Amino acid sequence: xxAPLMLLGALTVTxxxxxxxxxxxxxxxxxxAKLELGDRTAVxxxxxxxxxxxxxxxxxxxxxxxxxxxxxxxxxxxxFDKRPSRAVSVYLFQEAKSYEAYCRKRWAEACGTPFGFYxxxxxxxxxxxxxxxxxxxxxxxxPIVQADFPGAPEWVNEGIASLFEALRMPAAGEIHGVxxxxxxxxxxxxxxxxxxxRASLTALFALDDAAFRNGDxxxxxxxxxxxxxxxxxxxKLWEFYRYFRDxxxxxxxxxxxFAAVMGKTPAEANAQWATWVKRL
Numbered sequence: 346x347x348a349p350l351m352l353l354g355a356l357t358v359t360x361x362x363x364x365x366x367x368x369x370x371x372x373x374x375x376x377x378a379k380l381e382l383g384d385r386t387a388v389x390x391x392x393x394x395x396x397x398x399x400x401x402x403x404x405x406x407x408x409x410x411x412x413x414x415x416x417x418x419x420x421x422x423x424x425f426d427k428r429p430s431r432a433v434s435v436y437l438f439q440e441a442k443s444y445e446a447y448c449r450k451r452w453a454e455a456c457g458t459p460f461g462f463y464x465x466x467x468x469x470x471x472x473x474x475x476x477x478x479x480x481x482x483x484x485x486x487x488p489i490v491q492a493d494f495p496g497a498p499e500w501v502n503e504g505i506a507s508l509f510e511a512l513r514m515p516a517a518g519e520i521h522g523v524x525x526x527x528x529x530x531x532x533x534x535x536x537x538x539x540x541x542x543r544a545s546l547t548a549l550f551a552l553d554d555a556a557f558r559n560g561d562x563x564x565x566x567x568x569x570x571x572x573x574x575x576x577x578x579x580x581k582l583w584e585f586y587r588y589f590r591d592x593x594x595x596x597x598x599x600x601x602x603f604a605a606v607m608g609k610t611p612a613e614a615n616a617q618w619a620t621w622v623k624r625l
Contacts, residue, residue: 403443433488439475
């Protein structure tokens, strides 16, 4: 989940006016975390960009670092092309109390989700690891998409991120989503005469960013996730993603990109996708 941008009084880690230096920024983020959480805070930088921050006494930072490295290597193995060029802070709280306390201290408001979020304005992931590491593998996608496909619609960004909330990694460099807790919401909509049209590929491709976040947000997340899993099982997700990314200016909805990759329109593919979801 990407947190909405807000005008806040929090200091930024590096000045936008100064020449950017990744090493300096990562070190500054580590120092900032120790000031916020204490000198015993564990800090580990993965792939030179992701600054993992574990508060004192909260979890195994080495194990989290190894998982993060393994997942990132898979993300960049024929999936995403461009890596983030600027450091990203990743705050790993082990339970809700410290997670919520951090949000209230830094931004004077609740976190807004029990799981975690990414603040693109600060390049900061904050998460409650106690809900599962699926939140970490989800949130890591957002700064990567921000670098690789900055114009990606919300449904694509969140669809791919949600795909990796539950995953399998059968070999080094391989990563695939598996069925998770979002499936019942989509299944219920597909079986409902009232919601069926809103749970279609036609509706998914028509979503602008504001509409994605409306009252049906849970359904939109589920539809986007299982669209991505459906494509991934056919070996077509990353071909579609790259084609859409590279043609986004002339194809803002992605419908023509989908047709170019799949040989049919979203409307023509909807029945096949819906049948697959119901049988999953």
